[in-house]
Amino acid sequence: MSAVLRAENLVRILPGEVPVTLVKDVSLAIERGEFICIMGPSGSGKSSLLYLLGLLDVPTSGQVWLDGEETSVYGEDDLANRRLEKLGFVFQFHFLLAEFSVIDNVTLPMRRLGRLDESAARARGLELLDRLGVVEQSAKHPHQLSGGQRQRVSIARALANDPLILLADEPTGNLDSVAGATVRQILKDLAHDMGKTVVAVTHDAAFAAAADRRIGIVDGKIDADWRAA
Amino acid sequence: MRIQLQVALTHLTGRRRQTLVSLTGVVLGVAFFLAVSSLMRGSEQDFIKRLVDNSPHITVSDEVRRPRTQPAERRWADGAVKIRNLKPQTETRGIRGYREKLALIEAIPGLRVAPVLVGSAVLTFAGREEGVTLSGIVPETMKTVSTIQDKMIEGSLDALDVNPNGIVIGTGLAEKFNLGLGRNLTVVAASGASRAMKVVGLFRTGNAAVDETQTFTLLKRAQVLFERPNRVNRFLIQLDDAYAARTVAQRIEDAIGDKSVSWVEASEDILSVLVVRNIIMYSVVSAILLVASFGIYNTLSTIVLEKTRDIAILKSMGFHARDVRLIFLFEGVIIGIIGSLFGLAMGAGLMQALSQVQIKPPGVSEQVFLPIWWGAQQFALATAFAMTSCILAAWLPARRAGRVHPVEILRGAA
Known part of the structure; x- marks a missing residue:
């Protein structure tokens, strides 16, 4: 299998009077269809690593290859285009747009990409919501939903443009154990049944136990890289 | 969307x-x-x-913008020429050959022109004297270039044609003299000639300066009074397109040589x-x-x-x-x-x-x-x-x- 996402000697230093090193010389390769968990204590740099892998942040040095393309040559707009087409994000807080209905939130990335017309985007959005079990909520607004439902909607939104990789930052961090288990199972199924690569940053031990591969981060460096048998 | x-x-x-x-x-x-x-x-x-509307679009007067160049100046164009003891010619002032020039202007399309002889006169009535501006006009043409006909409140400009000794005055003046239509007053021109004239028309423009000092009589009568036979000293011109005044004025000045001032130029300030x-x-x-x-x-x-x-x-x-x-x-x-x-x-x-x-x-x-x-x-x-x-x-x-x-x-x- 070829690496769908590869990082080489990633360093991220926050400039300032006292520069802070967030990520220290990280190299790793992620295969298609892997369900990966990045673990580590607070402030270990795991979220920063995720932002670098997700092309949200630009490394101080080192390279990221996404789907075989070296990304350090890209400007801000090109990086945004890669995020739009190939990546999907799920965050600890759902980050749904409050004024938009559930279905409008889900179709947002499709409409920005513009490959589907409005009705096709809507149909795909409903299909995704259906797959995630929240299709009855499609006309509601985010504040009318439970935490678990909101997170499922934000997963549907992350899947809108059929990304190669789903990046999740503490996706269950704000959910109770039942809702957390559902979200965990959804992400696992996405990797195993639909061939999506899922990279999740988490504290949650149960979440980590479900992953195919666990990467431990301490002080911005890879401390452990463990694969399930 | x-x-x-x-x-x-x-x-x-x-x-x-x-x-x-x-x-x-x-x-x-x-x-x-x-x-x-x-x-x-x-x-x-x-x-x-x-x-x-209230002033002519173009006024042609018997002046030139630049005095006529002396032969000496033409001979030594580059030199500094000083001419001493130059004696101005005594002549009858006014636009020379005004009939030809009038015909020339009338040939330009889109305008109406009226010849006028303007001078100063003193009106006396019942022992009172008032200095006024007396304009000798041809009522027929004056009506086409001026709104004065519309401002008439008694009598008319045409009455001048009927009575060569008629005069049209403003209401301001009439009030000063305390006289009305049909009364006679004496007009004394600067030359000394005097003549009794009959008020045949009264106008009111609303502008006190005009109503108190402007008077009109027949062109021929004015020429006699001012002793300037066959002369006028103004052409008043009204255009169909008021905003063309500047170019038309230039054209007229180029053609006849007399100073032509458009309303634009006159009202620049x-x-x-x-x-x-x-x-x-x-x-x-x-x-x-x-x-x-x-x-x-x-x-x-x-x-x-x-x-x-x-x-x-x-x-x-x-x-x-x-x-x-x-x-x-x-x-x-x-x-x-x-x-x-x-x-x-x-x-x-x-x-x-x-x-x-x-x-x-x-x-x-x-x-x-x-x-x-x-x-x-x-x-x-x-x-x-x-x-x-x-x-x-x-x-x-x-x-x-x-x-x-x-x-x-x-x-x-x-």
């Missing part, structure tokens, strides 16, 4: 009250801009119309005052829109601050900085368009109301309606100003929104 536009609309409808306040600012700005500028432009045009007045007016009314644009800036800045997280999420999703800027520019444009539409309607209402207002300016005897100019240019200008200030007001918040860095926001939220 474009996704950026939809987000923009959602932002605006989400903050209804603030949007409404911003909108009101634009509506009032556009309405007052329109009402005030249409009133100012209306009064300006009214003023120019009076200026143009007044016209420049109008320009200054317009600059002042436009700065004041645009200040209203400027204030309105601060309201928009304030609203949009608040939205940017409030929606920073949304902006971050849109950018993380793959929206470009340009898309985000567009969202906020759209918000400015939407406020601008809606504000302009309502503002134009309200402004038109204000203009309608103002045009019903009657005022009595000091020194004028009749009531007049406020002059309002309904030109499309005002509407376009008000809209353009409003749209520009809305877009400018949206630009800064839009730029700030475009610069939002998703990671900084996500880090803060986590």
Whole structure:
């Protein structure tokens, strides 16, 4: 299998009077269809690593290859285009747009990409919501939903443009154990049944136990890289 | 609908009250801009119309702009020539060969011309004397270049044709002398010639200086009185297109050599005052829109601050900085368009109301309606100003929104 996402000697230093090193010389390769968990204590740099892998942040040095393309040559707009087409994000807080209905939130990335017309985007959005079990909520607004439902909607939104990789930052961090288990199972199924690569940053031990591969981060460096048998 | 536009609309409808306040600012700005500028432009045009209608468009007089060059000056064109003891010729003043020149001017299409001989005279009546300007006219042609016929309140200019010893005077003068139509008075010209004349017409222009000092008699009678037979010293010219006056005046001067002054040239000082007045007016009314644009800036800045997280999420999703800027520019444009539409309607209402207002300016005897100019240019200008200030007001918040860095926001939220 070829690496769908590869990082080489990633360093991220926050400039300032006292520069802070967030990520220290990280190299790793992620295969298609892997369900990966990045673990580590607070402030270990795991979220920063995720932002670098997700092309949200630009490394101080080192390279990221996404789907075989070296990304350090890209400007801000090109990086945004890669995020739009190939990546999907799920965050600890759902980050749904409050004024938009559930279905409008889900179709947002499709409409920005513009490959589907409005009705096709809507149909795909409903299909995704259906797959995630929240299709009855499609006309509601985010504040009318439970935490678990909101997170499922934000997963549907992350899947809108059929990304190669789903990046999740503490996706269950704000959910109770039942809702957390559902979200965990959804992400696992996405990797195993639909061939999506899922990279999740988490504290949650149960979440980590479900992953195919666990990467431990301490002080911005890879401390452990463990694969399930 | 474009996704950026939809987000923009959602932002605006989400903050209804603030949007409404911003909108009101634009509506009032556009309405007052329109009402005030249409009133100012209306009064300006009214003023120019009076200026143009009440005076000849072009006056040709028996003067030359430059004195005739002396033969010595022509001989030594490069030298400094000093001529001493130059004696002016004593001659009958006036436009030489006026009939030929008149024919020459009459041949130009689109104008009407009247020959006039103007001089000073003293009127005496019942022991009272008044110095006046006496114009010898041909009633037939004078009527085509002057509004004096419309200002007649008793008698008429035509009466001069019937009675060669008739004189037409203003009501101001008539009041001074305390005389009326049909009375005789004595006219003494500067040359000393005097003649008894009968008042055959009274006019009132509303301008005291004119009503008290201008008098008219037949051209032939004036030529005799002033001892300038076969001479006139003015051509008064009225054009179909008043704004062509400058070029036509130049053309006439080139053709006949006598000084031709257009109303534009004669009123240059007044016209420049109008320009200054317009600059002042436009700065004041645009200040209203400027204030309105601060309201928009304030609203949009608040939205940017409030929606920073949304902006971050849109950018993380793959929206470009340009898309985000567009969202906020759209918000400015939407406020601008809606504000302009309502503002134009309200402004038109204000203009309608103002045009019903009657005022009595000091020194004028009749009531007049406020002059309002309904030109499309005002509407376009008000809209353009409003749209520009809305877009400018949206630009800064839009730029700030475009610069939002998703990671900084996500880090803060986590």
